[in-house]
Structure formats: structure tokens, C-alpha cells
């Protein structure tokens with residue numbers, strides 16, 4: 031469990047500041063298995079998790095749905111046989127907010143429990 035995952039999401043509204051390069055440099059090492067990607071000009075965090083079958087991947091996706099609902103911040107999840115790809119970004123600001131790094135850390139914690 032990392033310090034980052036102990037945080038909660040703060041309200042993220044249109045106009046909230048995106049994580050800048052300096053902050054991203056500080057936060058990314060705390061979630062070392064995540065990649066910074068860009069889709070349609072929107073920066074996002076993405077990680078693929080491996081599972082032994084489809085049901086395990088789906089169970090993980092459902093656990094993630096629960097914490098997403100609790101925090102009011104929601105990921106993209108692609109569930110396939112033996113894997114789940116999770117993508118975090120903030121729709122309201124079309125980019126990365128600190129919340130996305132917090133949620134990436136919380137996602138990792140689901141599997142380290």
C-alpha cells in the first residue's frame with residue numbers, strides 16, 4: 031500500500047488544474063507499473079493486469095467498480111480472457127488530475143491485499 035493510495039479524490043470540475051509535468055514526474059514513480067498514454071490528445075494512465083481466467087478478471091473489474099463509485103471517479107475497463115486493462119483520466123478536464131494518480135494507486139492496492 032502506498033501513501034498515494036491513502037488519499038481520496040477531491041472534487042474535479044471543469045477548469046480544475048491538470049497535473050503538470052513537474053507533478054507527473056513526482057507522482058509516476060509511485061505507480062511504476064502504469065504508462066502515460068495519449069488518446070485523441072487526452073493524457074491518460076493505463077495498466078494491464080493479468081489473471082488466470084475471464085472470471086477472475088471480471089471479479090477484479092467489479093471490485094474496481096465499487097471503489098470507483100465510492101470515490102465518484104470512474105475508469106475505463108476492458109475485460110478480456112485473462113486480462114483487464116484499466117485506464118484513468120478525468121473526463122471533466124480532458125486530461126490528468128491528481129485524482130487519476132490516486133485511483134491508479136488504489137487500483138494496484140486491490141491486488142496487494
Ligand SMILES: C[C@H](O)[C@H](O)[C@H]1CNC2=NC(N)=NC(=O)C2=N1
Pocket residue numbers: 042102103104105118119120121122123
Ligand atoms: C457528476 C459526476 O460526479 C461526474 O461526472 C464525475 C463522474 N466520474 C468521473 N470520472 C472520471 N474519470 N472523470 C470525471 O470527470 C468524472 N466525473
